[in-house]
Amino acid sequence: MRLLVFVGTRPEIVKTAPILEKLQVHPEVEWALCYTGQHYDRMLRDAILSDFNLGEPDFDLEVGSGSHASQTGEAMVKAEQVILTFKPDLCLAQGDTNSVLAVALASVKLGVPFAHVEAGLRSFDMTMPEEVNRRIVDSISSLNFAPTERAALNLLYEGADPSSVHVTGNTGIDALMKYLERAKRESDVIEDLGLSEDMALATLTVHRPSNTTKHALERILAAIEQLDELIFLFPVHPRTYEALKAHGLWKRAKKIEHLYLLKPLRYIDFLRVLQASMLALTDSGGVQEEAAAIGIPCITLRKNTERPETVELGTNILVGCDTERIVDAVKRVLYDPEIREKAREQPCPFGDGRAGERIVEILLSKSGSIELKSPSFYRSGAPLFELIEVKTELPVTVDEIQEMGAIVTLIYTQEGRPEIPHISRELKAGEKVRVLGEADAIEAVRRRLT
Structure with missing residues (x-):
């Protein structure tokens, strides 16, 4: 696998570093790091790269500051050139900045799948530039790495394919757990x-x-x-x-x-x-x-x-x-x-410090199978969503429904609580499932469940 990783700000370096650290022990993944330059203080950038032993990025877009439109546009044009040069199988970025939006758009429009780390966060505040960015990025990503179950459910509410959504924890917690003791030992900032x-x-x-x-x-x-x-x-x-x-x-x-x-x-x-x-x-x-x-x-x-x-x-x-x-x-x-x-x-709700490890494991398991391709809907032109109540007492799993040509995108329990539709999950009478498929597949699912 050839993987092109983008970072544009200091927090993105912090939260991407745990993934890069795990990639270093997998020579079968050929990866490169591209810095977009959205945070353009080179001294601070180099200091944080040094803290995480990452060295100099392979590419630097030097985008700098500007309006949302100019910054996003410039990053998109320059990211496109790097993608064409490196020819990755997959592009990856973390967060919700203009850099991430630009890279995701450039990647997908070139036919290269995109993986989004920290997917599914929602404030439901469309006055926030970050909210606009992450909604767009999540909707075009082939892999969405959600930090929490709530974030994963947000993606499923919006119609994401469950096979693209993975709850991993937050990579920022990985970094914190690794460096907190070092900070206590080495930093004299309080005393200074x-x-x-x-x-x-x-x-x-x-x-x-x-x-x-x-x-x-x-x-x-x-x-x-x-x-x-x-x-x-x-x-x-x-x-x-x-x-x-x-x-x-x-x-x-x-x-x-x-x-x-x-x-x-x-x-x-x-x-x-x-x-x-x-x-x-x-x-x-x-x-x-x-x-x-x-x-x-x-x-x-x-x-x-x-x-x-x-x-x-x-x-x-x-x-x-x-x-x-x-x-x-x-x-x-x-x-x-x-x-x-x-x-x-209180236990930390954002993970156990192993998010980077989980993300790399998923990337390796998907190697060679992630691609952007045009679906065929010859029978009806496009699929539709439908909510179907489970009435049968006979055992039926999510996997069985998927084999009928429909995708189970969400399960609602008998109490109305949403759940992620894991492939081996057995459906129970009184639950409801939201399925996506062509009309004949939806009808077959309805007959099976009722």
């Missing part, structure tokens, strides 16, 4: 700031466009000003730095004595800051995952999240950029030990 882990520290990150408007930044800073019980460690994203400067808020931020404005941190330094913190205040999806894995409460500067598992567990509080909500949530975490205890005790 003249601080200690005995102090009441908190991690703050802000980078989303919706939170870098003047209105949003003013409200976030107003909350931080009131929360002097904590020392906030704030690695300032380049976009946020420019916004603070442009809106005349940089001096205000610098005047907050308990707010430490830091340059973007190396991965192990950020892990050290996070594990030393009492809580995380963030608008980052990745930090929500990392906080859950480390066992600290998270307060999310958004009105919604594509990681709802943490909200359901009670360890993540959504506050938007509302000053009063932020202050109230932080004080609740500070003064309610039960919330902090729950965060420490």
Whole structure:
């Protein structure tokens, strides 16, 4: 198998590294790494590549910043040339950035199957560029690696072929589990700031466009000003730095004595800051995952999240950029030990640190069998979806239904709960199945189930 792997941002390097590490022990896979350059600070890029022992990328698109359209378009044109040069059997990328969208489109339009890592996340907020990107990417991917069962079900709700959907866990948790102890041993970032882990520290990150408007930044800073019980460690994203400067808020931020404005941190330094913190205040999806894995409460500067598992567990509080909500949530975490205890005790919902291993195993098992091909629907022109209730008491499995020419895309239990249609799953009377197939196959399934 020839595999072309794309990364475009620092978080994508972190979350792709566990896959590349597992690939290195499989010489039967010939792979290359392409950096799109969406995060264009070369020093930071090289530092994180070095942290993960990845070396220099084989290709660099040098896309840089720009509007969504220009960045996506330039990345798509340049990715196409790399794909034509390397001639992969499969392209792979992680996440929901403009780079991922560009690569997926370029790949599929050249007839090369695409594999999406961290598929199925949904915030249901179409004002988020990332939500637009991931919905499009998931819909055209031949392999969707979902971090959780909930993410996999999102894909199935939208009509994804179950054979393309695999629950693997989140590769970001792989990276965290591998490097957390190293961060504790090697990083002196806390001490270099003249601080200690005995102090009441908190991690703050802000980078989303919706939170870098003047209105949003003013409200976030107003909350931080009131929360002097904590020392906030704030690695300032380049976009946020420019916004603070442009809106005349940089001096205000610098005047907050308990707010430490830091340059973007190396991965192990950020892990050290996070594990030393009492809580995380963030608008980052990745930090929500990392906080859950480390066992600290998270307060999310958004009105919604594509990681709802943490909200359901009670360890993540959504506050938007509302000053009063932020202050109230932080004080609740500070003064309610039960919330902090729950965060420490809850198992991480995003995986066990073996996602990269599972993804590589699936890639190897699919080698030579992944292809984009035109389906034949001579009898009816196109398939249709239908929901059929199981009435028969006779045993019947998902596999038997598939042999009749229809695809079981989702199962609803007798209680109405959705389930992934595993191939050996036996259907029970009172359940409902959503099937996809041509009209005659649907009719045959209906007769079999009723």
